[in-house]
Amino acid sequence: MRAGRLISLLLLLQNRGRMTAHQLADELEVSVRTVYRDVEALAAAGIPLYGDAGHGGGYRLLDGYRTRLTGLTAEEAQAVFLAGLPGPAAELGLGEQLVTAQLKLRAALPVELREQAERIQQRFHLDAPGWYGKADDTRHLAAVAAAVWGRHAVWVRYRRWKAPTEVERRLEPYGLVLKAGRWYLVAATDGGDPRTYRVDQIIELRSLEEQFEPPAGFDLAAHWRDRLADFHARLHTAEAVVRLSPRGTARVREQLGHAAGRAVAAGGVVEADGWTRAAVPIESVDHAHGEFLKLGVDVDVLEPPALRARLAATVRELADRYGAQAQPGAPRETGTPRGAGADGGGDLAGGGRS
Structure with missing residues (x-):
C-alpha cells in the first residue's frame, strides 16, 4: 500500500510541479504527517526531491528529473x-x-x-455505439471541442424536438461527454445553469472571441452523474400491474428494459398457473402501449385501466384488419391464461404492457 502511495506522490510532483504538503495530503487522502514521512523515504532512496519553505514553497523534483513508469502494475x-x-x-x-x-x-x-x-x-476491442444505429453527423464536433478547450463562447443554430424546432443560442461550452456513441455538449447560455445539447443537432456554429470561465468548482463528471440520476428519476413516473407468461417473464428484460426486468425479478409473484404477477415502472400510457405490444400474448395488463383499454382497442383493430376469426378446423391459440381480460377472453384484450 505504501509503495503505491510513494509512486503516486512521485508522479504527482513529476506532472504538476511544486506542491505543498497539504496539497499532496489532499490528493493522496492521507495526513500531512504521512506526507512528511513519505517525502523523507523518497529522499533517502535517492530521488532528487527538494522542499522550499515559506510562502509559495512546497516540494518539487529537480528540474529535468523524470521517472520511468516502472511503478505500474x-x-x-x-x-x-x-x-x-x-x-x-x-x-x-x-x-x-x-x-x-x-x-x-x-x-x-x-x-x-x-x-x-x-x-x-x-x-480486446471496445465498440461503444449500439447496434442498428446510424453514426451521428458530428461535423461540428472539432469546433465544439476547440471551444471547450479554449474557453471561448460559440453561437449555434440548434435543432430540438419541441417548437420552435430551430433556435439560436450563445453558448459557453463547459465540456463534452460521450455517451453510448453519442456526443453531448454541456454548456451554459449567458451565465445561466448548464444544460445539455446533442452535438449532432447543431446545424450551424460560429466561434466567438468572447472568453468565459465556468463557475468555481464546476465538475463535469459530477454534473453528468447528477443529470443521469435526475433523468432516471423523471423517466418512470407511473407503474403498471401485469401478469407475464413464463416466456414473457424470460423476455421482459430484453423487450422492456432493465428497470422492468429488475421489478419483475425483485417483486414478481408466481401464481398457480405459472404466470408471474408484478408491478413494473412505465413512462406513460402512450409509451407503455407500444412497449407492451412487443410481448404479444405473453402479457396481460391489469392496471392502469386506461392502458388496458388502449391495448384492448388496438387488439380489436388488428383483429379486424387481419381477419382474425378462426377458420373452421384451425388450431386455437392457447398462449393466454383463461379468464384474462374483462370479458373473459384473454388474447391480449387488456394485455399489453409497459
Whole structure:
C-alpha cells in the first residue's frame, strides 16, 4: 500500500510541479504527517526531491528529473491501453496524437509490462455505439471541442424536438461527454445553469472571441452523474400491474428494459398457473402501449385501466384488419391464461404492457 502511495506522490510532483504538503495530503487522502514521512523515504532512496519553505514553497523534483513508469502494475498497464478509444479520439481530431502517446508509453514500460499491454490491444476491442444505429453527423464536433478547450463562447443554430424546432443560442461550452456513441455538449447560455445539447443537432456554429470561465468548482463528471440520476428519476413516473407468461417473464428484460426486468425479478409473484404477477415502472400510457405490444400474448395488463383499454382497442383493430376469426378446423391459440381480460377472453384484450 505504501509503495503505491510513494509512486503516486512521485508522479504527482513529476506532472504538476511544486506542491505543498497539504496539497499532496489532499490528493493522496492521507495526513500531512504521512506526507512528511513519505517525502523523507523518497529522499533517502535517492530521488532528487527538494522542499522550499515559506510562502509559495512546497516540494518539487529537480528540474529535468523524470521517472520511468516502472511503478505500474501489470493490471494498471493493461487498463491504460484498454482505455485508449481510437474512435472518439479520431472524432476529436486527436487520433494521431493518441497513437503517438501510446507509442511513447509503450517505450517507457519495462519489457514484461509492454508485452502485457500489447496483448490487451490484440485481444480486446471496445465498440461503444449500439447496434442498428446510424453514426451521428458530428461535423461540428472539432469546433465544439476547440471551444471547450479554449474557453471561448460559440453561437449555434440548434435543432430540438419541441417548437420552435430551430433556435439560436450563445453558448459557453463547459465540456463534452460521450455517451453510448453519442456526443453531448454541456454548456451554459449567458451565465445561466448548464444544460445539455446533442452535438449532432447543431446545424450551424460560429466561434466567438468572447472568453468565459465556468463557475468555481464546476465538475463535469459530477454534473453528468447528477443529470443521469435526475433523468432516471423523471423517466418512470407511473407503474403498471401485469401478469407475464413464463416466456414473457424470460423476455421482459430484453423487450422492456432493465428497470422492468429488475421489478419483475425483485417483486414478481408466481401464481398457480405459472404466470408471474408484478408491478413494473412505465413512462406513460402512450409509451407503455407500444412497449407492451412487443410481448404479444405473453402479457396481460391489469392496471392502469386506461392502458388496458388502449391495448384492448388496438387488439380489436388488428383483429379486424387481419381477419382474425378462426377458420373452421384451425388450431386455437392457447398462449393466454383463461379468464384474462374483462370479458373473459384473454388474447391480449387488456394485455399489453409497459
